[in-house]
Amino acid sequence: MFSHCDAVIFDCDGVLVDSEYLCHVALSHALKELGINEQADSLFEAFSGVQLTLIFAAVESRQARQLPPDFESRYRAIVAELFEQELQPVTGIEALLQQLSLPYCVASNGPRAKMEHSLELTGLRGYFGDRLFSAYDVGAWKPAPGLFLAAASSLGVAPERCLVVEDSPVGVQAARAAGMSVLRYGPETKHAGVDVPSVQQMSQIPDLLGLPRR
Known part of the structure; x- marks a missing residue:
């Protein structure tokens, strides 16, 4: 073929x-720290492979609030921790x-x-x-x-x-x-x-x- x-x-x-699902688990955890409930399964289904800035923008839109300036660095820190443990x-x-x-x-x-x-x-x-x-x-x-x-x-x-x-x-x-x-x-x-x-x-x-x- x-x-x-x-x-x-x-x-x-x-x-x-x-790693794809682990990344969305990390995102769910990072959002939970802000009091935002977004389940990893639904994030994975909606945003698999999507550019991170577009994911953040979509979350901000449906939550009607802005994510803090340091949110990406916190998210990436959680990703790194999960990778070390489970990847x-x-x-x-x-x-x-x-x-x-x-x-x-x-x-x-x-x-x-x-x-x-x-x-x-x-x-x-x-x-x-x-x-x-x-x-x-x-x-x-x-x-x-x-x-x-x-x-x-x-x-x-x-x-x-x-x-x-x-x-x-x-x-x-x-x-x-x-x-x-x-x-x-x-x-x-x-x-x-x-x-x-x-x-x-x-x-x-x-x-x-x-x-x-x-």
Whole structure:
């Protein structure tokens, strides 16, 4: 299906590391400190993969109040604490990275420091070298295509020859806008309404890329 692809671009949260839900747990905790009741499950369903400033703006709108200036730093501190305690790599991702013979990288809406922290904690940092691309560095957040286009340019691969592995609707939109092939990873058929090819296990990806079996 994707044998034409010459490079793979991975999202980070929810694709490399099992962090997406933890981030929304952290947000729920940070809001609770302000007396705001927003459940992690509903935050996760509404804002998976969405730019953080847009999430904050949505919360402010529905709560009819502004978040304090130091709210982001408090939120990120809670995220870091949860990562230290609970973060795990996505099942099967290390075996996939060991098998990939194509160039690959990670492109995330999160800041580079967060990517580096999560990849270090899960033992995946060494697989990526300097091939980490953050929307904060590029100045373009998914669903805009700029982050993926910058990653493809750095890899020296044309967008139409790239496969993006994503778990969120905004990531799928960004890949499509960049003219790239996209594969949705999601156990438990997460975001099943997104009309793109999907897998529930990382071990399925080599066959889709036409890689030899090990």
